[in-house]
Amino acid sequence: MAGMTTARRLVAKIGSALLVDRATGSLRRDWLASMAEDVARLRARGTDVVLVSSGSIALGRGVLGLPPADLPLEQSQAAAAVGQIRLARAWEEHLAPHGITTAQVLVTLEDSADRRRYLNSRATLETLLAFGTVPIVNENDTVATDEIRYGDNDRLAAQVAVTVGADTLVLLSDVDGFYSANPATDPTARRYDEIAEITPEIEAMAGDAGSGLSKGGMKTKLMAAKTAMAAGCAMAICEGSQSHPLRALEGGAPATWFTPGLDPQAARKRWISAMKPRGTLVVDDGAAVALGQGKSLLPAGLSRVEGAFGRGDPVAIRDSAGRSLGQGLSRYTAAEARAIAGRRSAEIEEVLGYPGRAVLVHRDDMAH
Template sequence: MAAIRKALSSHKRVVIKIGSALLVDRGSGLKKTWLDAVCADIAGLRAGGTEVLVVSSGAIALGRTVLRLPKGALKLEESQAAAAVGQIALARAWSESLSTEGIVAGQILLTLGDTEERRRYLNARATLKQLLKLGSVPIINENDTVATSEIRYGDNDRLAARVATMAGADLLVLLSDIDGLYTAPPHLDPGAEFLDTIAEITPEIEAMAGGAASELSRGGMRTKIDAGKIATAAGCAMIIASGKSDHPLRAIAEGVRSSWFAPAGLPVTARKTWIAGQLQPAGTLLIDEGAEVALRSGKSLLPAGVRTVVGAFSRGDTIAIVGSGGREIARGLAGYDADEARQIAGKKSAEIAGILGHAGRAAMVHRDDLVMTGAALREGGVAQERDAAHA
């Protein structure tokens, strides 16, 4: 069945991501007129019954303007100082603009651990849903002041995708300075073709992604495609559209050119959505063809099918599972820590006790703790549908 694009107003819950370059001008600072127009669009969506969450970049860009930091890449400590100053201005701007529409803004600052650690994830999700229940519009950003270079999202595209899955949104809108996905960077290739609808994020689609656009933002088309993989796997559609003009959401509703990414057609449990969306798997298992076939049919991953164990992880950590073709096909929670996994990789389950000296689990990753990702999700659709029905 062909993927059908739904009207913007028909979605129940929408996450809107706004990039720094749209919100902040290098010379004049905050683009207040543009922000007021976006808030008017948000009010229009809410009037039609759509709940709205916003992931807003701009704290560092605003802060570096106020602090008069030099052009070019910033050191980590400079970025954190700029974020500390800029986040105050950013939150105030959103609060003031939304208040003119009679809307209360709520600020949430997240770190990577808030979405990667299950308990903190559930707590953040509960807060988001309570804000929506109370009629507020959550304004979300990464907590750049405390995030380190090793433990951070690094861009708000992927943060927005994690927020969309966390909040149970059915649409993610990435407003950018480009109107969608092209077969090649249009400024480099005049013959680049625009892609209106993307039914599936394939390796070919991933290869079309380019780099970051400007010093005001850390994201680029690469991170937008990564965000699309997270969102669509969770059943959330995604739109990439230009936000350069005033009232960009209204423009999307009126049919302005944009790229629409179809959601995966099969639902998965909330727990498996969290597993699939992990940004930093703790390790990797390389498996053989037989194990790959077993996973696609809905079975657990047994030690016998594991060829190589990569990384240092503990039992219960999220790990990536890579098929014989070299592409990630699934993610799951490790049934063993990395050292034990290496000892039993390639062995039959009946041999585990003799190797480890204690009776272990039969599966390296149990089917209840495993979710297929990307194209593998669609290819293994029957098994995924069965899992969802019994969740």
């Protein structure tokens, strides 16, 4: 499938039922080893990989001797705390033989809803990928209460895909795609090979069929697809319990692909362009030339700051004659930007009293 063979940056979501044996509560180590081989093969051909992995509560539940029924919040969080360390260690043990360094990243819904946290998460994940690591992302179940929860890793995976600018998202599930009805109860149900637009008719077909250990039904998968497609990311739903699930998907295993009309970069630029600026950065002639060449905006090129804005807020960028050069997301507040205007990056810590980012507006967070 083209979505796999051409992927530059791939996010794969692994459900609890794939990682943890429902009957025993133990890891499915043979499956995990095959998945690690798939990841290593993708990395070897130059594809960045991020794994969004469920399983911490399911693993911790077994260790603490908790029942398989729904748990009170504090018991779920305790199980997550016990299971998360085992989950991270399991991925590390299986990826290390392939020469792959793993990183654990725990997030909450607030980390993507708040623009400042979103930029921090993006910068951290970008840096980890630049170092060649495979980040293992999970919801921070030990602290997340209902109001700051994603609640399912389908939507978390889609948000991670948006955050890192992935072009491919794979939801490894207990179903082999999106069906017109529940195939377990309706013999006439048919699987879609490709969906280019999520219409009201498609949405009406989504049921709530979830498996025993996972929270994500088909509705959450459609919500994930909407998020991914809006960001220019293709998404696949496929059955993941077989060995080497990513290799099988690439080889043409049954799946439903949701195909976007834009690539991730174009979609991100459009998203930034549509925002209402909270302020204006006026730059000198040298910075204007650099921006025209696709460079980031450094504090040294900043002449004047107008308006009041926070970190992560959209700002207009203009030259000294008032001409628009585009807009982007500021990595500093208006007050901080005024303080470091015209300064070299090496001087930022001395001026602000704390270390900051070398870039004021990164080129990836800019639309011309």
